[in-house]
Amino acid sequence: MRGLVSVTLLLLLALSLSAEAGRGKGKGNKGKPDRAKAASECTPAETEYGKCIPEQGDCGEGQREVTCKGQTNKIHCKIPCNWKKDISDCKYKFGPWGPCDAATNTKSRSGSLKKVLFNAECRDTVTVSKPCSPKVKKTRGENHTLIYYRQTGL
Structure with a gap:
């Protein structure tokens, strides 16, 4: 009787291991x-x-x-x-954004080719633009000066 129980347990263990191994195949591929x-x-x-x-x-x-x-x-x-969709297969090294052009309300920057992906045809340099930020950034000194004038009533 013990022999039969042992063989049954071994068969169950082998089946569970093979099912576990089959479950792991192709897991990361999705x-x-x-x-x-x-x-x-x-x-x-x-x-x-x-x-x-x-x-x-x-x-x-x-x-x-x-x-x-x-x-x-x-x-x-x-x-x-975003603005990168035209150059998505080409990687560029970009400089800082330029000043806001008041006539077009845009700012631009240029980049030089760094890497080509998927055998794409890439330009050596590109210039991209985006709308200027509607918010005016205040420097720390301007903010403190305003508080000072409010407190002193000047």
């Missing part, structure tokens, strides 16, 4: 295409990347086609929802 497969089979020179196409609208989560040795896969990508 239904996304395997990027490592395309990368391991081809060199960067052989790999062609398509443009990132957002799932909804003109920015956000999307997919891009990757072609390698006649095989085409889709990989996950993301287009920023």
Whole structure:
């Protein structure tokens, strides 16, 4: 009888271990295409990347086609929802924002090319603009002077 119980326990243990091992497969992938497969089979020179196409609208989560040795896969990508969406596959080193142009109510800055992603065609330098902040920043001295005048009545 003891032998039968021991064999049953061993079988249950083996079944639970195999079920646990099967459950862990593909856990980190979450239904996304395997990027490592395309990368391991081809060199960067052989790999062609398509443009990132957002799932909804003109920015956000999307997919891009990757072609390698006649095989085409889709990989996950993301287009920023701000001024960077036109240059999302090109990385630039930007300088500080310039002063606000009162005529257009925008400020701009330029950047030089730092890194190219996905074999994109990138310009060596770019200039980007954004609206000026509607708030006027006060310096610390202006704020203290105002308090002083209120307290003294001057």
